[in-house]
Amino acid sequence: MFRKCFDHAVAATWGVAEATIFFIVPDLWTSWLALHNPRRGFATTVSALAGALVGGATTYQMAQRMDPEDTKRVLSSIPGISEHMIADVERELDEKGWTALVMGPTRGVPYKIYARTLAHGNAPFGTFMALSVPARMGRFLAVTGGVAALGKLAERRGLGKKGKTGLFIGGWTAFYTWYFTAGPGKRPPQQP
Secondary structure (H helix, E strand, C coil): CHHHHHHHHHHHHHHHHHHHCCCCCCHHHHHHHHHHCHHHHHHHHHHHHHHHHHHHHHHHHHHHHCCHHHHHHHHHCCCCCCHHHHHHHHHHHHHHCHHHHHHHHHHCCCHHHHHHHHHHCCCCHHHHHHHHHHHHHHHHHHHHHHHHHHHHHHHHCCCCHHHHHHHHHHHHHHHHHHHHHCCCCCCCCCCC
């Protein structure tokens, strides 16, 4: 029972943190659990979602109380977020509306930028919260399920616990190396 509560507490706390100021996704935790026990991993996606909703609501509410330039400065100080990325989200929301919120996190664009931008645009809070569910849960389930499937495949191929752990660490390390050096989280060169 303690382990189950611990798993869910970590997932929820991580969900809040990543939707506000942290830069590593809670999918890392849910997928770690799913690597060894898919049911356990999938169960914690619900807690990660609950945490993400609390974090998204917090970011939205805080942004409404702050100046847009101040929130831009705060967000762009977080690793993996640049002023260029924030401007892209602003433009994307203007062009695509709510679809941008739902699809953005699947492309590696931090959810917290959408929360901030929608708050400054006075978008309806209830709609933001309702659409945050598919925006977050879709990716949580996809990543957690993908890693669970890889874990089962690794077991069939004879990889033990150490092999699966090495594969997991290597995969997430490769992902974040790419994300921060060549992917969406890469900071554009500073203009002179």
